[in-house]
Amino acid sequence: MTINSECLSSNAGSVTGFPHFITGGGRRLGLAIIKHLVHQGEQVIMSYRTHSKEVDELRSLGVHCIKADFTSKKQLEKLISEIRAEYSGLRSIIHNASDWASEADELDLYRLMERMWQVHVAAPYQINMSLQPLLCHAADQIGIATDIIHLTDFVAEKGSDKHIAYASSKAGLANLSVSFSRQLAPKVKVNAIAPSLLMFQEGDNKEYQQKALKKSLLCLEPGEQEGVAAVQYLLNSRYMTGRTLALDGGRHLA
């Protein structure tokens, strides 16, 4: 790796001239991370599955928005080709896209498991394998390690009786973090963020909310900014790789 001593002393989260790429950025946490990065003066590429007014708003802020449903191999390959054709380097890849499906809502369990592993494991794997030269190139140019961040889940470690396929695929994603951290060091840091409750879904009733809040020691719905702060921490860090930041209010002790 080419080391530039001037860059080494600077803040790794500052503007580098290379864009961040975040998946599933059209709403909630993904959207909040993008807005935060844009506010910092960073360039951002994002993927979205469903078009919305938020996507138009991001475009008007200069964000490069690309439509891709990760259950489609063709759409995933098109997304990757477009990024490779237009950019020489990437400051980070943030794997946020996720489908929180439950066995209770699916008749075809084979297809459920396949979808969970496609969205949470196969797509991030293809993206990391295909775009790693861009992360390495940016690291060489700016003299600091670039980043891959995987949004996993508390249940990747503990399991979930209502989201069995989802939890297993988030465990697969957590495992990608450790393999890619080995493969890509020292040019690329690879870490995971494992939240438990960050935000309720619209329509979650009071009874469900109270039950979910009681699962952690801190009994909080912390909101999307807790996730944004964790992403910024990892981008700033020069010494953390192959690790998981647990954002769970002490749920492991409750």
Ligand SMILES: NC(=O)C1=CN([C@@H]2O[C@H](COP(=O)(O)OP(=O)(O)OC[C@H]3O[C@@H](n4cnc5c(N)ncnc54)[C@H](OP(=O)(O)O)[C@@H]3O)[C@@H](O)[C@H]2O)C=CC1
């Ligand atoms: N919210 C929470 O409390 C928790 C969140 N997490 C994790 O944090 C991350 C962000 O959470 P949150 O903001 O709530 O996530 P959401 O479920 O609200 O949004 C996820 C995004 O992923 C996109 N997505 C879903 N399926 C696909 C697909 N097949 N192809 C491409 N994109 C897809 C969605 O697109 P569309 O707009 O089309 O639906 C959406 O933009 C996720 O990885 C989640 O698993 C973990 C634990 C708790």
Ligand SMILES: Nc1nc2c(c(=O)[nH]1)N=C([C@H](O)[C@@H](O)CO)CN2
């Ligand atoms: N992709 C998503 N994953 C998860 C969500 C979500 O809304 N989208 N929500 C949760 C819950 O907050 C849960 O932890 C408590 O209700 C988990 N994963």
